[in-house]
Amino acid sequence: MSRAIPEATVARLPVYLRVLNELDHNSQKTVSSARLAELAGVNAAKVRKDLSFLGSYGTRGVGYDVGLLIFQMSRALGLTGERAVIIAGAGHLGQALANHRGFSDRGFDIVAMIDVDPAKIGTKLSGIPVVGPEGVAPLVLANAGCIVVIATPQNVAQEVADAVVAAGAKSLLNFAPVVLTVPDEVNIRSVDLGLELQVLSFYAERDERPRHSDGQQRSA
Amino acid sequence: MSRAIPEATVARLPVYLRVLNELDHNSQKTVSSARLAELAGVNAAKVRKDLSFLGSYGTRGVGYDVGLLIFQMSRALGLTGERAVIIAGAGHLGQALANHRGFSDRGFDIVAMIDVDPAKIGTKLSGIPVVGPEGVAPLVLANAGCIVVIATPQNVAQEVADAVVAAGAKSLLNFAPVVLTVPDEVNIRSVDLGLELQVLSFYAERDERPRHSDGQQRSA
DNA sequence: TAGATTGTTAATCGATTAACAATC
DNA sequence: TAGATTGTTAATCGATTAACAATC
Numbered sequence: 001m002s003r004a005i006p007e008a009t010v011a012r013l014p015v016y017l018r019v020l021n022e023l024d025h026n027s028q029k030t031v032s033s034a035r036l037a038e039l040a041g042v043n044a045a046k047v048r049k050d051l052s053f054l055g056s057y058g059t060r061g062v063g064y065d066v067g068l069l070i071f072q073m074s075r076a077l078g079l080t081g082e083r084a085v086i087i088a089g090a091g092h093l094g095q096a097l098a099n100h101r102g103f104s105d106r107g108f109d110i111v112a113m114i115d116v117d118p119a120k121i122g123t124k125l126s127g128i129p130v131v132g133p134e135g136v137a138p139l140v141l142a143n144a145g146c147i148v149v150i151a152t153p154q155n156v157a158q159e160v161a162d163a164v165v166a167a168g169a170k171s172l173l174n175f176a177p178v179v180l181t182v183p184d185e186v187n188i189r190s191v192d193l194g195l196e197l198q199v200l201s202f203y204a205e206r207d208e209r210p211r212h213s214d215g216q217q218r219s220a
Numbered sequence: 221m222s223r224a225i226p227e228a229t230v231a232r233l234p235v236y237l238r239v240l241n242e243l244d245h246n247s248q249k250t251v252s253s254a255r256l257a258e259l260a261g262v263n264a265a266k267v268r269k270d271l272s273f274l275g276s277y278g279t280r281g282v283g284y285d286v287g288l289l290i291f292q293m294s295r296a297l298g299l300t301g302e303r304a305v306i307i308a309g310a311g312h313l314g315q316a317l318a319n320h321r322g323f324s325d326r327g328f329d330i331v332a333m334i335d336v337d338p339a340k341i342g343t344k345l346s347g348i349p350v351v352g353p354e355g356v357a358p359l360v361l362a363n364a365g366c367i368v369v370i371a372t373p374q375n376v377a378q379e380v381a382d383a384v385v386a387a388g389a390k391s392l393l394n395f396a397p398v399v400l401t402v403p404d405e406v407n408i409r410s411v412d413l414g415l416e417l418q419v420l421s422f423y424a425e426r427d428e429r430p431r432h433s434d435g436q437q438r439s440a
Numbered sequence: 441t442a443g444a445t446t447g448t449t450a451a452t453c454g455a456t457t458a459a460c461a462a463t464c
Numbered sequence: 465t466a467g468a469t470t471g472t473t474a475a476t477c478g479a480t481t482a483a484c485a486a487t488c
Contacts, residue, residue: 008455014418018397032469039399045457052471060470061464077418078425085417092316099312101374102397102414108421147420154321171420177238177322179259187429189416194322196409197305198234198297200367200391201328203407205298228479252445265481272447280446281488447486456477463470 005053005076012050013073015040017106020070032063079107084143088160089151090115090130093175097151098126111146112139114160133163140167147171154178161188225273225296232270233293235260237326240290252283299327304363308380309372310335310350313395317371318346331366332359334380353383360387367391374398381408 019039023031033051037044051058054072058064074080085103087094090113097103098110113130115121120130131139140146148164150157150172157176164172165186172188174180182188239259243251253271257264271278274292278284294300305323307314310333317323318330333350335341340350351359360366368384370377370392377396384392385406392408394400402408423429 006455010419010422011415013422014412014415017418018412019399034469041399043457045459046455048469048471049456056471058470059464060462061468063469076422078421079418083421083424092312092319096312096316097413100397100413102412103417106414106418108414108417145424147417147424149417171424173416173420177320179239179261185429187420187423189420191411191413191416192234192238192322193317193320193411194326194328195231195234196393196411197323197328197367197369198237198299198326199230200393200407200409201298201303202230202233202296204303204365204367204391226479254445263481265483266479268445268447269480276447278446279488280486281444283445443488445486445488447484449483449485451480451482453478453480455479456475458475459473461470461472464468 009050009053012040012042012046013077015042016047016050017070017073017077020066020073024066024070028066030059030063031066031069033058036064074107082107082109084108084146085110085149086136086139086143086146086164087113087128087149087151088136088164089113089153090117090120090125091151091153094149094151095126097149097175098128108147111143114139136163137167140164140169145170147173150174150176150180152176229270229273232260232262232266233297235262236267236270237290237293237297240286240293243286244290248286250279250283251286251289253278256284294327302327302329304328304366305330305369306356306359306363306366306384307333307348307369307371308356308384309333309370310337310340310345311371311373314369314371315346317369317395318348328367331363334359356383357387360384360389365390367393370394370396370400372396 016036019036033047034044037047054076057068057072085108087097087110094113098113103110110128113125113128114133114136115130116133121132123130148169150160152160154176157178158180161172161180161182165182170186172182172186174188174190177192177194180188236256239256253264253267257267274296277288277292305328307317307330314333318333323330330348333345333348334353334356335350336353341352343350368389370380372380374396377398378400381392381400381402385402390406392402392406394408394410397412397414400408
């Protein structure tokens with residue numbers, strides 16, 4: 001039985017994974033916690049602590065095997081198989097996400113976009129088929145464990161969430177700037193695209209910089 | 221001299237502000253910390269603590285004046301005037317951000333998009349003029365305190381960041397899935413659109429839900 | 441006044457990180 | 465062996481929250 005991994009650690013794993021993939025791409029075989037920390041913009045002790053939750057995959061005096069770490073981390077993140085993703089909303093945001101390297105590159109399989117526009121239904125956008133609202137339920141049923149991304153206008157976001165939850169979806173990623181209500185057993189995460197802009201505005205107004213901002217990288 | 225506001229609090233202010241604007245829209249004159257907490261998905265004591273950093277704007281036995289709180293919070297966030305935003309990259313993501321209510325609704329003035337595509341330069345997309353790369357420096361100079369949003373392909377993100385920093389930009393919001401290096405006095409925040417997807421994947425894989433996830437809302 | 445709710449203190453909790461023994 | 469680096473402990477730090485006096 002694996003220990004519970006702290007949420008703060010879970011949120012950093014994708015950052016490490018991105019750095020590790022870059023290292024692998026550059027044919028780096030091993031990496032030390034110090035180097036990984038530098039590249040990810042965090043403290044070396046934190047890196048070792050975080051990685052220790054995955055198991056003991058380092059070698060003292062040597063460092064971590066990049067390939068092994070990528071494998072173990074991908075496994076922990078559930079990225080080994082292709083996980084189905086359904087994007088609700090085929091507007092600019094939906095298409096941006098469909099094209100996004102961070103989506104398609106990382107083991108996610110975007111199976112469809114859903115839209116109400118008759119001009120889009122039945123076509124492919126960015127290589128992804130667009131289906132009408134009636135296609136939601138069959139898609140969710142056919143793709144067990146899928147993640148539904150809500151990239152619709154905010155006024156229909158709740159309605160769409162209700163529909164996909166009714167169809168059995170258990171994981172939602174919401175980009176609409178509204179608070180969505182879902183049953184307790186559904187895991188929903190919200191990304192507020194305007195939030196970071198406001199945080200930046202706060203610091204710009206005061207001519208300040210946060211003392212240290214996790215995952216926010218600065219010059220080496 | 222105002223106390224330093226903890227970064228965790230700063231990150232929650234936009235969430236409160238969104239809820240307050242909704243309340244205001246529904247003609248709610250006052251709100252208690254308990255109600256605000258419920259709507260924002262956090263603890264009531266945390267709401268009071270967070271709000272106390274802005275000053276004492278509540279009334280014991282009554283609650284907070286919605287309008288006053290919106291005003292004070294907007295001021296703290298530097299959203300009173302229109303803050304100029306320049307979007308680098310007029311692809312789907314850039315256009316999605318240009319259209320995004322969370323950007324334009326909240327006191328941000330998107331002054332231009334920058335792109336290399338000759339077919340787009342000189343036109344308006346979503347009502348925003350598109351200028352070529354040579355327009356960057358004059359734009360940054362003309363809009364002191366502006367925020368530059370990087371919505372370009374990842375392979376040119378660093379180059380673009382270097383250019384806007386050289387032109388004097390002090391606040392960057394990066395959507396490209398790469399680690400950008402900027403001088404120490406520049407405030408950069410990165411949004412990894414794929415990160416939350418991986419976090420969701422982690423919990424889906426384990427059939428778990430995070431015990432409590434800040435700002436992530438659930439059923440009431 | 442009685443009831444409600446803030447603002448703040450102080451306790452708790454969890455996350456970060458320095459330090460170092462283990463060990464390659 | 466000597467040098468390097470992990471894995472983990474324990475101290476530190478900061479954030480959360482229960483509790484309650486202040487007060488509308």
